[in-house]
Amino acid sequence: MxxxxxxxxxxxxxxxxxxxxxxxxxxxxxxxxxxxxxxxxxxxxxxxxxxxxxxxxxxxxxxxxxxxxxxxxxxxxxxxxxxxxxxxxxxxxxxxxxxxxxxxxxxxxxxxxxxxxxxxxxxxxKVTTNEVMYKTLDAIVDNYFPFVYDLEDKVFSFEDRHSVDISTENLIDETFDLREDLLLIRRTVLPMRDLVYRLLEGKVLALSKKQKIFLHHINDHLIKQVEMIESSREMTADIRDNYISLNSFRMNNIMKILTIYSVIFMPLTLIAGIYGMNFDVMPELHWKYGYLAVWIVMIAITVGMIGYFRIKKWF
Incomplete structure (x- = not known):
């Protein structure tokens, strides 16, 4: 048309x-x-x-x-x-x-x-072609604000949600989606800011004082939008790093507990392995209290290791 x-x-x-x-x-x-x-x-x-x-x-x-x-x-x-x-x-x-x-x-x-x-x-x-261009540019830049504000609100809402949302995986997925949206709008706003800056600092257009003020106004909006985008990207990076660290912390705790159990059962497995061998000459096998003695030794080892780990504050 x-x-x-x-x-x-x-x-x-x-x-x-x-x-x-x-x-x-x-x-x-x-x-x-x-x-x-x-x-x-x-x-x-x-x-x-x-x-x-x-x-x-x-x-x-x-x-x-x-x-x-x-x-x-x-x-x-x-x-x-x-x-x-x-x-x-x-x-x-x-x-x-x-x-x-x-x-x-x-x-x-x-x-x-x-x-x-x-x-x-x-x-x-009086109407000039430059006025049409500036007004078009101003309308374009002003229309960035709803997207930037919306993304910023989503970032701030994470702070309220992290205490009630136990699904770390969902939050990580949403964080990466949000960072993708921020990257998308950043790839639009940054080149526009550079273009407006070049128009202000260069001699491409014969700008009157009024036109320079108008262009400075547009440039200020772009600078504000870029700062908001960069701030939101930093916050999403912090959220991502925090949840990755939290997930790693939880995984380390699980591995620590499993390791402790494994260490406790290692000597018990050794004892069970020794007395599970099919040799005819094993004095303890024919001892009346051999079975009870083995249980006492195994329980003592278990209690002793648990006590030692507690003193070291390993769990």
Missing amino acids: IRTLYIDEMNTLHVCDSPYDIEVTPKWLWVDMSEPTKEENLLLSQFFHFHPLSIEDATTVKQRPKYKEYDDYLFFVFHAIDLRTMKPEEIDIFINSTLIVTYHKEASEEVDKVWHTMLNKKPNE
Whole structure:
């Protein structure tokens, strides 16, 4: 689907489907390409004459957040987060001082939000292509917060659950699932933060003071999100290590008890083995009190070893 918004020389806002429908030279033009078909993709090359490499990046290859400079425009790749699957969705932007083209293969809530904002602009209110890009970027970044907060809440809930949930295995599985979600959103937020930082520190865009403040605002949000993600990852790592240590502690206690029992029964097994041999000449075998004496010796050995282990505080 293609939709077009432009301003003529009289600063009047117009909306149409295709840029081919524009009958005047626009002062400012925004074309949004949402879930475009192969035929609609031809607009990028046949109408706008964008560089083939930027068209390839937008239409075929999954890109990381980045920007590239071309002769008469800039090409940006942003990543939004799908509200249902938590997977990144690519939003590509071709922009210069009078033109902006937003390209996304899935419907974008963020772009729709900015589109309606532009439609509600007051007459003669100044609008720039940079403003559209910044507002789109701001909407993308703001939509990260619900996911980050939700993951942080899940991490904090573990502290309340560990005292009542006796299933260590379940908690470990949930912890690894949570770390996978954190890694997924981290791979989206970190490159976006780096991109915004490069825009702030570089000279790619001619930024006014107001635009720099707006971009700093976006950068601050990204920094906060990265810190929250890193904090949550550290907490999940601590939870994972604690439960692994607890499991190891329990296993060590079990092995210690089994070892103690094994050590106690070793001399008893030795005695039983000796007197279980089928020799004819064994004095104790024909002794009247031999059976009782063996039992007394075995009980004495057992009590003595248990007492020794208790004195050593081995259990």
